[in-house]
Amino acid sequence: MSAREEILDRVRSALADVESSDVTETPIDWSYGRPVDTGDLRLVDRFAERVADYRAIVERVPAGELGATVAAALAEVDGPVVADPTVRGRLGVDLNWRDDDGLSAADLDSVAAVVTTAAVGIANTGTIVLDHGVGQERRAASLVPDVHVCIVDAEQVVSDVPEAVARLMSQGSSVRPQTWISGPSATSDIELDRVEGVHGPRTLHVIIVG
Amino acid sequence: MTLTHAEPAPSGKPPAGHPHVGVTSTFVGMPKFPDAARIELANTTQRRNLAHATGIIRDKRASVVGELDNWEELRLAAEAIKNRTLRHLDDYLVQFEENATKAGAVVHWARDAEEANRIVVDLVRETGSDEVVKVKSMATQEIELNEALQAAGIDAWETDLAELIVQLGDDWPSHILVPAIHRNRSEVREIFLRRMKDVGRPAPEDLTDDPRRLAEAARLHLREKFLRAKVGISGANFAVADTGSLVVVESEGNGRMCLTLPETLISVVGIEKVLPSWADLEVFLQVLPRSSTGERENPYTSIWTGVTPGDGPQNAHIILLDNNRTNVLADEVGRAALRCIRCSACLNVCPVYERAGGHAYGSVYPGPIGAILTPQLRGTSSKVDQSLPYASSLCGACFDVCPVRIDIPELLVHLRTRVVDEHRGGRPTAEAAAFKAMAWMFGSHRRLEAAQKAATTSNRFFGRRKTIGAIPGPLAGWSSARDIPVPPAESFRDWWKRERGEQEPRS
Ligand code: SF4
Numbered sequence: 252m253s254a255r256e257e258i259l260d261r262v263r264s265a266l267a268d269v270e271s272s273d274v275t276e277t278p279i280d281w282s283y284g285r286p287v288d289t290g291d292l293r294l295v296d297r298f299a300e301r302v303a304d305y306r307a308i309v310e311r312v313p314a315g316e317l318g319a320t321v322a323a324a325l326a327e328v329d330g331p332v333v334a335d336p337t338v339r340g341r342l343g344v345d346l347n348w349r350d351d352d353g354l355s356a357a358d359l360d361s362v363a364a365v366v367t368t369a370a371v372g373i374a375n376t377g378t379i380v381l382d383h384g385v386g387q388e389r390r391a392a393s394l395v396p397d398v399h400v401c402i403v404d405a406e407q408v409v410s411d412v413p414e415a416v417a418r419l420m421s422q423g424s425s426v427r428p429q430t431w432i433s434g435p436s437a438t439s440d441i442e443l444d445r446v447e448g449v450h451g452p453r454t455l456h457v458i459i460v461g
Numbered sequence: 462m463t464l465t466h467a468e469p470a471p472s473g474k475p476p477a478g479h480p481h482v483g484v485t486s487t488f489v490g491m492p493k494f495p496d497a498a499r500i501e502l503a504n505t506t507q508r509r510n511l512a513h514a515t516g517i518i519r520d521k522r523a524s525v526v527g528e529l530d531n532w533e534e535l536r537l538a539a540e541a542i543k544n545r546t547l548r549h550l551d552d553y554l555v556q557f558e559e560n561a562t563k564a565g566a567v568v569h570w571a572r573d574a575e576e577a578n579r580i581v582v583d584l585v586r587e588t589g590s591d592e593v594v595k596v597k598s599m600a601t602q603e604i605e606l607n608e609a610l611q612a613a614g615i616d617a618w619e620t621d622l623a624e625l626i627v628q629l630g631d632d633w634p635s636h637i638l639v640p641a642i643h644r645n646r647s648e649v650r651e652i653f654l655r656r657m658k659d660v661g662r663p664a665p666e667d668l669t670d671d672p673r674r675l676a677e678a679a680r681l682h683l684r685e686k687f688l689r690a691k692v693g694i695s696g697a698n699f700a701v702a703d704t705g706s707l708v709v710v711e712s713e714g715n716g717r718m719c720l721t722l723p724e725t726l727i728s729v730v731g732i733e734k735v736l737p738s739w740a741d742l743e744v745f746l747q748v749l750p751r752s753s754t755g756e757r758e759n760p761y762t763s764i765w766t767g768v769t770p771g772d773g774p775q776n777a778h779i780i781l782l783d784n785n786r787t788n789v790l791a792d793e794v795g796r797a798a799l800r801c802i803r804c805s806a807c808l809n810v811c812p813v814y815e816r817a818g819g820h821a822y823g824s825v826y827p828g829p830i831g832a833i834l835t836p837q838l839r840g841t842s843s844k845v846d847q848s849l850p851y852a853s854s855l856c857g858a859c860f861d862v863c864p865v866r867i868d869i870p871e872l873l874v875h876l877r878t879r880v881v882d883e884h885r886g887g888r889p890t891a892e893a894a895a896f897k898a899m900a901w902m903f904g905s906h907r908r909l910e911a912a913q914k915a916a917t918t919s920n921r922f923f924g925r926r927k928t929i930g931a932i933p934g935p936l937a938g939w940s941s942a943r944d945i946p947v948p949p950a951e952s953f954r955d956w957w958k959r960e961r962g963e964q965e966p967r968s
Contacts, residue, residue: 265790274545274548276548280534377757377758378758390720413743426704427769430717434760438622438713440623441676443513444672449713450620450717450718451760
């Protein structure tokens with residue numbers, strides 16, 4: 252018998268006590284996808300506060316100042332900056348741009364910074380979700396460079412995880428690769444002292460537009 | 462170069478019929494919990510580190526859980542979702558396989574550790590690579606994959622900082638979440654200086670014991686491995702049936718490196734990791750980080766579905782692992798242990814774990830969850846597995862924090878009965894005799910509370926002593942091997958009432 256058949260057989264005989272073949276025989280008393288209260292702060296302010304809690308850099312700017320803000324955020328960066336043409340077009344600033352035309356891991360290691368947009372921002376947890384669609388780069392490109400500047404539009408911010416999951420599903424993101432980012436890379440493995448920046452970008456700069 | 466894992470330990474195969482749950486082959490002579498605990502108790506550095514660390518995590522957890530006014534609802538939902546999955550596991554496994562395959566992954570099934578290891582070794586060999594980078598994974602520790610890879614001439618690099626410390630130190634993990642919790646910073650420095658040079662980029666000579674410098678050394682040491690790796694190996698925190706997606710929750714970004722840079726990704730996933738639907742993630746991505754690291758959300762969560770052209774590994778393999786999970790499933794009471802999402806909250810609140818440390822449990826699953834899961838996975842034929850259901854004071858704190866509401870005390874009593882039943886006919890062991898005496902006291906929460914109250918009021922009896930030492934009478938066999946903490950001045954339930962007022966822990 253194949254391992255598959257044998258394991259499924261074992262599962263079925265282990266579940267001899269389960270009489271119904273209807274999965275809903277175990278009710279789940281939970282309503283999915285609903286918005287959650289964000290407390291005394293409104294969505295976007297709560298989001299900004301919670302992102303800052305992770306020691307990420309957060310700024311909120313009107314659309315007209317986005318380009319200048321990104322340029323300022325990258326003023327100190329020494330080396331090429333990867334961003335999608337759609338993002339560059341939106342920023343309209345001159346930087347040491349580089350296309351991610353299938354860069355190797357080693358090439359990515361020599362990239363200084365990456366600028367992406369996001370799919371969703373989550374207020375109560377301060378999380379940005381990338382579904383790696385247009386403007387968000389593939390997963391490796393938002394990981395290897397040491398600085399990640401992430402642009403989140405105010406209307407992309409939702410209250411909490413339930414609303415985020417619902418929105419991602421409605422956008423068709425649930426079968427796309429996703430990266431949920433809550434602050435820069437961090438470890439607490441040595442005597443539980445938090446150290447930022449082990450392998451991911453050591454600087455996370457979130458710019459909220461609108 | 463190959464990293465030898467636990468080289469000085471006695472070698473040998475685990476006895477037949479004693480399946481792997483990690484640590485078995487090296488710890489063939491593993492002492493049973495009371496003996497191991499006594500040795501570990503003498504390690505004051507560990508006790509100090511542990512008390513400090515678990516205290517911090519406990520406080521963080523309590524504060525982020527306190528932010529949610531629907532925590533209890535979330536726990537009930539998490540419990541119900543997992544129960545639904547387990548009661549129809551065959552359906553969900555088939556559904557997961559179908560959707561993952563459709564998305565471009567190759568799904569394999571493994572009856573036991575040997576089969577899983579063989580599949581991984583064959584897949585790595587097919588790539589022509591002789592090294593792999595690994596994301597921290599309990600499942601691969603459970604099957605002792607690193608040892609199997611090493612035997613096949615393949616180097617397996619652990620990339621989680623704590624796992625790196627454990628691996629370079631030829632050591633065993635002692636905590637689910639913070640595997641090197643028993644090591645302090647100067648030990649880490651010493652390990653890095655001594656071993657990094659043998660296996661790759663050396664640690665800088667002027668390395669200090671500042672955690673920042675140590676993390677930087679790990680970053681540089683591992684980066685060269687990430688950049689050249691052709692094969693990544695991971696586990697998964699969740700496997701989503703209705704999409705075929707896998708989810709890995711982590712902090713450092715080493716997971717993202719392993720999951721996206723290599724050409725081939727092999728994920729070893731216990732069959733109990735399935736969730737029915739993608740929507741269910743909204744429950745688990747709330748309860749897991751808050752319960753484990755005490756964060757609102759962990760720094761990185763990666764979710765992927767099969768293969769995405771142009772993004773990440775183009776060969777994705779998933780190994781669905783049984784390794785006795787179906788035996789656990791067959792026990793209608795014990796089955797609840799399979800709900801576990803390995804958050805480690807139960808370790809951090811357990812007074813026994815805090816004193817004994819993770820190594821005393823002789824398994825990759827330490828603490829309260831280890832005490833119920835390991836003997837179920839391995840069976841209760843060995844002394845260590847027979848003793849594990851006794852490695853608890855049944856105070857109930859583990860149940861109160863468990864995000865999937867596993868009633869660990871109830872399962873401990875259930876397993877004790879199993880151990881005692883298995884001994885019936887022979888001469889009762891000390892544990893069995895002790896069990897009879899304790900079964901009465903621990904038989905109900907009410908009696909336990911009364912006993913704790915009685916002990917509390919007689920506190921002056923113990924004076925300034927921190928531990929009771931041996932108790933005469935029927936408990937002698939049990940207590941002689943344990944430093945029983947003096948009953949706290951207040952029972953857990955009284956403390957809870959005082960701290961939480963309105964919310965009663967369940968009885
Ligand atoms: S038993 Fe519960 S508290 Fe313990 S690790 Fe598992 S899920 Fe977490």
